[in-house]
Amino acid sequence: MANQAKHHRTVTGLVLGALMMFGFGFALVPLYDVFCEITGLNGKVDLVQAEPSTFIDHSRQVKLQMVAVNNETMPWRFRPVSSMVELAPGEMHQTAYLARNLTEGFMIAQAVPSVSPSEAAPYLEKINCFCFERQPLKGQEEKEMPLVVSISPELPEHIHTITLSYTLFDITPEQKAELAGQGRSSL
Amino acid sequence: MIKTILGFPALLLFATASQAAWEVNLPRGVTEVSREIYDLHMTIFWICVAIGVVVFGVMLWSVIYHRKSRGAKAHNFHENVLVEIAWTVVPFIILIAMAVPATATLIKMYDNTEAELDIQITGYQWKWRYQYLGEEIDFFSSLSTPRDQINNAAVKGEHYLLEVDNPLVIPAGKKVRFLLTANDVIHSWWVPDLAVKKDAIPGFINEAWTIVNEPGVYRGQCAELCGKDHGFMPIVVEVKAQADFDAWLAEVKQADQDKAAEAQKSWTLAELMETGEEVYNKACLACHQANGEGIPGVFPGLKNSPIALGDPGPHIDVVLNGKQGTAMQAFRDQLTAVELAAVITYERNAWGNKVGDLVTPAQIAELKE
């Protein structure tokens, strides 16, 4: 029957289409990451170490505000050493967050950065950040976690304040970080 | 408040006959942005009404006059390029007319610069935490409507479900910037009168701002489904004149010191049990239930539980630090030392649990340091 050949063609095409769209669903994940990196969508920040800038734009000052957030069940004391600095774009700023494990047991934390306004995210360069690594702390141990940042001189003129927040997640129990490393993220 | 009556005459009749609290439209609000949004809303609404009148008018005309029972004969036209182009182009032009003011308002809403006060708002299941950045002020704000009202055992108050223990206080006439994030799931912070609604997302930070010129109390709610008690995490914003705001700041700081001092005095079991019950009802009851039996399969019971009956160490640990992978939050920052000591003592000595020991506020204060 001629119809049978036609059906075969149609069905094959459509099944392939469906499979492609299933793949596309997953492809949305890296696509989204790339899109975020370019636009700073949602303030998701690049976790790669940046090179220090050579040019400092002394004509303006940008407020850099630092915020600490504990995710649920993260019983550490966690706060920035200073909550606000004024920086000239291009200028390197060295600061730190203080963390103290208030429990008796050993714990591992992962800090996740986020920037607001999201438009500013691509211009906030982290030369050194504690969020590049997992942070293990013994019970009651306290640690100063270093952070070296600069704001790119290319920052759009209308942005005067940038908020950098770190959310601390507990990744002790399932060693999530290792699994995530094999899975998809660069952490 | 201007009432605009939409729609049905029957409902209109009801609306005017009932009490004044019967609101049928967006609030005009108390900020420049909220008023602009209101105007935009009304403009678009009236455009829709106008289009509706024309379209439904023609339809009604046809239904009345072009019916077979009146002897109407069907005409034979079924295409008209000119007409079809017209009703594609005209709506397009109307849309552009709508988009222009909408874009202008949106750009204004995104202008977060030059704020005078920054407040970090963190959504928790099911309460809000407010931290005034640069000031040592940090508190939780949760529903204060008594359970009896919700369970219909008491008469409901005027602000039923829209009242909190500690409202957010902001100064009038100042640009206040909100930094929103969440501790567990996604929440959304919404106060209609300020026209501020922004999602609070765990691990990410969002911002919004407002300038309220009129002192007053404005109420809102969480707008994103965040679990069981999503409907029970209201927002109350109290706008105070600058002088009153400064006085409030001083007062809060003094109160914090008083609480620290209070922890050092000695407490009896009876006192702790009494405070503990209050704290339990506010902070624990939603999950562990009034009888301490929890909800099987979802929230564990505390009655006869090994943790509540065993050594105080692990019990204190779980209350202060929470339990990973469960809904049990860390209450270290949410409650004062006295409250923590009281509620732990209460849990160990209520519903037939009879450990008899006493967890002192001083002991907790030391752990909290």
Place this chain on the structure above:
Amino acid sequence: MNTSVAVSHHHGPASGISRWLFTTNHKDIGTLYLWFSFLMFLTGGCMALLIRAELFQPGLQLIQPDFFNQMTTMHGLIMVFGAVMPAFVGLANWMIPLMVGAPDMALPRMNNWSFWILPFAFAMMISTLFMDGGAPNFGWTFYAPLSTTYAPPSVTFFIFAVHMMGISSIMGAINIIATILNLRAPGMTMMKLPLFVWTWLITAFLLIAVMPVLAGVVTMMLMDIHFGTSFFDAAGGGDPVLFQHVFWFFGHPEVYIMILPAFGIVSEIIPTFARKKLFGYASMVYATASIAVLSFVVWAHHMFTVGLPLAGELFFMFATMLIAVPTGVKVFNWVATMFRGSMTFETPMLFALAFVVLFTIGGFSGLMLAIAPVDFQYHDTYFVVAHFHYVLVPGAVFAIMAGAYYWLPKWCGNYYNETMGKVHFWCNFIGVNITFFPMHFIGLAGMPRRIPDYALQFADFNAIATVGAFIFGFSQLIFLYNVISCIRNSKPASDRVWEGSHGLEWTVASPAPYHSFSEPPQVK
């Protein structure tokens, strides 16, 4: 998979239960789909009534908040995937072969399979209600992390149920496309296809494009929950907002999947009862296609408050507003079809007219919601609930009702009881408006959606809405009675059924014989 057309000319239906279990006949399968969707409609409806009963007065009376959330979730999922979508597939199964002059669907055995997956999928989903920790309670949009890290254990069953529904829909869509593309009678060119067939063809392509994305997103959830990945978990480098992007990339076309076939049904019915050819056939087809294309670039209008950058907000606002143009064209065409016609108002026409008016009201509120700055006030309130119920209940559901009444005489060979049909219509019309119109008011006044209890100023309208919901809900029993009595004994219907009917489906006998168009008809 056997893809041949099982054409058996000589025997009628098998007897007993095996007729329904093993049937490959498009009419049988269409009937199964329709009964199944009606059953789901009643199930989801009971859940809605429970929700409305709880919301009748402020305070918690009947159910606890966690169970309330389970009810809103299950109501949404059942109505979307169990009632509306299978009903359209059922109508497609019955009518598309008859409309294009085909002997059956292109892939009859797969057709059987795509139906019989559904009862299992829904049995699995409904069984979660009896599991430890309860059914899914995170809303039908299942936003992470509420649906992953914080979900009840039953979420895994929910994920598998969604997978099964997705497979069923995709197979159904493949079948429909193959039938329309390959089995048209000689002379039935694409631009002669009835609009119901056209809208379904476009819908089927939408299904194939987005159901796999839904499967993808639930698979990612499954992996996050059980295999330690971090697609949606910020701690491992993921992003909960990514979930929303992927979900709505599926979700927005899904909305059109539920409305485009409705457009098709209404475009069949209005010309019949206006006794006048559909105005602007070609522009209807183009409008449907452009709505489908636009549906892929508007998804983030569901996410205006998640903190999109300004440019993103503007793009999605403009794209969304643009959808009003083709939708407007459709409404104008329907009105122009009625204009200077010779109308009668049998039950299908009443439902179709109500569809045009009430769907347009839903369209207006949709346009208002598209305005991003104002959406900050509307988002996640009852205004949104009112909007999508206006497009789905008097939109999709009314169109399905209209189609059922319209084709019922062809299916059963008997006329339904016209008076009872009209009573059913007016109960529905009044019930729907009493239920959903006040929701506009309470939404604007500030009531968030998905809450089991509310502040006192929302009390009166909530009480009214509940009354309306019960009127609407119980009036479906009239429909059930009418259908059953129409099947059993009633006035025999002529082949044409309606005075103004047009199209191939009216050339076969009433009731439509078990095998029709074994010899393809010639279309002039």
